[in-house]
Amino acid sequence: MATIFTGCSNDDDEDGSGAKTPAVGEITGNISSNVTYAYGNYTLKGMVKIQSGVTVTFEPGCTITADKSTGENGLIVLNGGKLIANGTAAEPIVFTEKSKVPGSWAGIIMYGDAPIVNSASNPAPQTATSEDGTGSIYGGSNATHNGGSLKYVRVEYAGQVITTNSKEHNGFSFYSVGSGTVLENLVSYMGNDDGFEFYGGTVSAKNLISYGNKDDSFDWQDGWRGQDNTNWYAYQVGTGNYGMEIESKSVDNNFWPKIVGITLKRAAGTVTEAQSEIQLDAIQFKKEGNGDYSNIVIDGYKNQTGSTPWNGGAIQVLDKTTYDHQVAGGKIKLTNVKVTNTDNDFISGAATFTLSSSSFNPTSNWNKTTTATGASLVSGNWSTVNGVNLIQ
Template sequence: MKNLLFGALIALSLTACSENETGSNTDSFGMQSASAEYSAACSKPVQTVSGNITASTTWTADKIWEIDGIVNVPNGVTLTIEAGTYIKGAVPNGTGATGVLVVQKGGKLNANGTATAPVVFTSYNLLDCDDETTASPGDFGGVVLLGNAQVNTGTDSNVIEGLTDQANPSQYYYGSTTTTNNTDNSGSLTYVRIEFAGRVLPIGSDGNGNEINGLTMGGVGSGTTIDHVQVSFGKDDSFEWFGGTVNATNLVSYAADDDNFDFDNGYVGTISCALALANYSSTHSLSGTSPDSNGIELDNNASGSGATPFTHPVISNLTIVGAKSSTNGALYENAIHIRRNGRLTLNDVAVTGYPVGILNETVSGAAVNSAHLNFTSVTAHGFTYATASRIGSTTAALTISGVTATSTSNPATAWGMTQPFFNEGLWDVSSRNCGDFQGTWTNYSF
């Protein structure tokens, strides 16, 4: 059995940056219990893949598939991955991107696992049959889907984050402002786990981060299926949407270094049934010296302009769980952070265990515009503010219509869940376990 001692053996020091971040703390993983599933899979033969997949193909479950560098699924090509298949990144050789699977515009990825045999993208250190090695965020590069749906960037030459340093960055364009296809189909991801992913490039001159996340979606259309996908121990965000119209159901973000769910550049899809679960023994991103991990981070775009379509996800049945105590809660920033002219609709949402529950940050000192928020049946806890506004540099309490209950208690409010805080013993998110979040397809102990 694989017995991983994160942080009991080593301290991880990662540079995990998003907007205006300059580094990460060195808070290390606590000991995780052993997991037999990797030990059972690690003896399978390894098939290494690199470069472009030139014809439609299937990755079968009788092998471990190793991604060396960047593997591209080009226009007109479909990659199918069987249920129960394990995919790992190659051991890094230098600073180049590796373990990155990119579905380019017009390509398709059909990775359809089952509740008992998910498709797993994970660390090479979990599949080496060596009990002494340990997995770290960034061991797997990430999964990137690129489509032809609308974006609000004003150009068709958007290179997806994290791949801007490539020799031919045009192959990583996403979205469109002129030839949009909002029903574009990039394939189907069901019962998929993405673990220990991420790639972080040096911060840009504009102060913005440049990262590959666990699952990155750029201009992905509504013909794509995203259902029962879990991202765990990512080096940056778990899920990030750059424009597009793709809908998603039954999402789990666990132990994210940075944001659990990040929305930018005109995303207008729906998210139904999602869980963001903190593990405060994981790594945590910083903005300068301040915590910068959010349950949701939402921008219209980097400048906060009025470009349309406005970023406006519609999210139903969402649970965001941080830390039980204010001491551990201080590792994070906001459960939900709406900023830079973004819009948000929430229905049936509970957030708890962050310093601020819901923060509405305005642009350039403008007044709060309540029309940007449409909330129904939302409960919010924050150790400092349950609901707040930030106007310029001033943060103050804000009453938000549709937030039916608020709390600033310490310990954090469980909002009727049995015991939602992961680090506090046996955890249980009943009665908000809408997506089988504690079922056999998930794995919280590596």
């Protein structure tokens, strides 16, 4: 059995007050049959896997707590499985960790078989091996893959990194997840790696908050191509790298993701994860990353001083190939952009090219303004931790 329960369901009312009595229990092992977790408090133990053909449902208000002292913990939705976690603004579903230390567990990992692109020469459908340490294969041709529905879900203190690039986790990791999956009003809070990472796929996401994550707030690769993304908000504090890191495994794609309504903010005094690396820009494009982004607010990406000074800026292009194919080729669109409290609009990652507003072709691919509003989010319990509203 994957679950052991004690306590009562939310239908019980032991004291006659009308308040729901939370269930309690442990979630562990492979989940091989459909199950609904009633409103309550649960312990997550081990790398729990929702098997193909299985639907797991959490009711609004559930709190699921991992404990790093028990080993590696996380919730994995395998391809063909479904996670239905539909909270509300008042009763979010919260996945957290007992010690409240960033990087203490693996977060939520979802697999699908939507298309990815990581090679210019291989025929579709392409596949790749995950970097979460499970050695799982992801990718396929099912653009409408459906991994379930996540609404008003918060993941706290995740982003466990065991071996860099071969066994590391984020708050939310979406491997070739398809457009049939619903992702709305999600929070990744105080993780040790990326807040949200998309490994290819066609899924879109609305109303995202990435707060205090130590690597990138938002990251993707493998030709992710979500087309209906709105209201992405990032606040970097203490330690953080890029607001958005955009790459496509060095494949010059003719498609791109689209995001409308982006706010990327960096608190004063925030430093990069590794002081020796230039990773303090709001948006970085590399390895043929591209996309269509509009209504963007960028604030606080200042130059870094100290033992290893670096220039900070709104937009960085790391390599000349990305500059030649994506910037000059008109595949990077940044329109209605408001930049404040930031030392440079543009940063070139190599001495072989100069990035400026005139680099974009046509000129309508870059438009700076003072009227952009960025992400538009409504605060509530879902966006509040320890009494602090995450929307700064």
